[in-house]
Amino acid sequence: MTLASYHDGLLLDLDGTVWSGGVAIEHAVEAINASGLPAMYVTNNASRSAKDVAEMLRAIDLHAGEEDVLTSAMAAVNMAERYLEKGDAVYVVGAPSLRQLVQDSGYRVVDSADDAPKVVLHGHNSDTGWRELSEAALSLQRGAKYLATNLDTSLPMERGLMVGNGSMVAAVTSATGVVPEAAGKPEPAMFTQAAKSRGMQTPLAVGDRLDTDIAGGVAAGMPALHVLTGVSGPYALLQAPPEHRPTYIAADMRGLSEPTEALAPGAQEGFEARIDGSAIVLSGGNPGASSLAALRTALDVAWRQPEPPADVREESDAAAVAVAKWW
Secondary structure (H helix, E strand, O other), X not given: OEOHHHOOEEEEOOEOOOEEOOEEOOOHHHHHHHHOOOEEEEEOOOOOOHHHHHHHHHHOOOOOOHHHEEEHHHHHXXXXXXXXXXXXXXXXXXXXXXXXXXXXXXXXXXXXXXXOOOEEEEOOOOOOOHHHHHHHHHHHHOOOEEEEOOOOOEEEEOOEEEEOHHHHHHHHHHHHOOOOEEOOOOOOHHHHHHHHHOOOOOEEEEEOOHHHHXXXXXXXOOOEEEEOOOOOOHHHHHHOOHHHOOOEEEOOHHHHHXXXXXXXXXXXXXXXXXXXXXXXXXEEOOOOOOHHHHHHHHHHHHOOOOOOOOEEEEOOHHHHHHHHOOO
């Protein structure tokens, strides 16, 4: 049976999983539509509104409405309710859509630390600069609570990995010593909220980043599919701590139509793996064996060790060819 057949819905990351810079990743749209499963798009990118995200998804031929999108901005505003009363002042570092979301929730968006904001809400905006970060720092020094939509240090775009919200947050933390609460992945709340909103009982979390997408699915107690189309590659998988380890690994979203046993870590296509000191030794391999089969074989052994392997050593031509493709 295929992976999709075991689940009643998909909780999909966007950047690096479905698209890169708004351009569909190869095979993603076709695989999602062919799965026949309802999808919720759960994204740490707080720079766009749910409405705008849904419009972008429809533009690449995915069936999505505003109600099918959950952003970390939405989760962060929900988190802010713990610290705010209606009408309270909030300093927003982020996109216009985040400011609007804060206003629509009944809070007063201010533009200066001199307005005594009770909360600094920090989301991604490509136009954020020194002034905005400095006003945030001043607000925190005067007692404001620090909340972040997400802590992704990088953002996959068409040209490569750009600076993410977490890197901007790090600048404020460096200046103030204040570490924010984060609303987005890897916290499990977004996953459970998204599944509940669509009545999913057996959802599959899907993403490209181990420390957010996969860690969030694991924290929520959900099976997780990791696709190698974005941030975290084979060596990150080998080094992954238990809380970052996916249930399944696929090259891309076509993994939804593959058998589950082919996607899980284990010896595949004639490869064998063993531990030798601090290294994983990979050998064997059938003619034409895939690099992904080699990876799943190595992971099966690596993840059984108390410490991640420091190195990978190949002891066959097929292993050498496969590992060379991991870069």
